[in-house]
Amino acid sequence: ADFGFERVTPEEKTSRVYSVFERVAGSYDVMNDAMSLGLHRVWKDVLMERLAPPHGTRLLDVAGGTGDIAYRFLKYLKNLEPPGSEKPSHVTVSDINRAMLDAGRERWSTSHGEWTHPDDTVDWLEANAEQLPVDDESYSAYTIAFGIRNVTDKTKALREAYRVLRPGGRFMCLEFSRVDNRALSWAYDQYSFQVIPALGHVIAGDWHSYRYLVESIRKFPDQETFAGMIRGVGFKGVTYENLTFGVVAIHSGFKV
Ligand code: SAM
Secondary structure (H helix, E strand, C coil): CECEEEEEHHEEEEHHHHHHHHHHHHHHHHHHHHHHHHHHHHHHHHHHHHHCCCCCHHHHHHHCCHHHHHHHHHHHHCCCCCCCCCEEEEEEEEECCHHHHHHHHHHHHHHHHHHHHCCEEEEEEEECEEECCCCCCEEEEEEEEEEEHHHCCCCHHHHHHHHEEEEEEEEEEEEEEECCCCCHHHHHHHHHHHHHHHHHHHHEEEEHHHHHHHHHHHHCCCCCHHHHHHHHCCCCEEEEEHHHHHHEEEEECCCC
């Protein structure tokens, strides 16, 4: 596996990714806004609109970090018409990194009452996406946002997604992808390699972690290749949608 420009073992890669997120956990939410100019909020909103979960959904949000997807999930359900949820919904936020989950839990403990339906529940699970401590066919939806590119063995993570979903369950992934416009692609490169590490340095005091994040984006497979990987583990009806000219893409697939 690669890390930066070096070649390292898979174990070493997992452990280096771990320390990157350990270092950035405290400044993660602020950095997300700064680096994406707030766009990550819009992209995550679109992901939830596409998933359009009905009451009674059991969502597993993998690499869930500080809980942005879970937050949108519960908010979406609270605003559903008709509002009554005789079928309670549940979301599990899972992440390999305790520091990220702790940052999320802390943010939530103060505010979640206002935008959560009283019957809907959330739990937090420390887990590697490659090996989820979760029963077979126990969730109706699986999401992973800006997470899969950090996972060392992506196919293994996709197989786990397939395993934990019930038949009829849906897989959705939001991830950086390939920009499909040449002029924009040039500007995006400049921004990524010059501005983002500099922002990392100024806001989080950490140039290298943010340089890693940019490199991991560049190494991630393009839209079609990733769609092929999703089909490869058995998902059907696999599609993707580009957002912001392919800066990010939403991939979707079903277990039948
Ligand atoms: N989904 C959140 C969001 O969109 O704001 C967090 C995204 S953050 C860029 C990536 C997350 O992936 C980090 O919280 C990191 O700890 C987690 N991660 C990295 N490798 C992982 C793995 N193998 N299994 C589970 N989570 C992992």
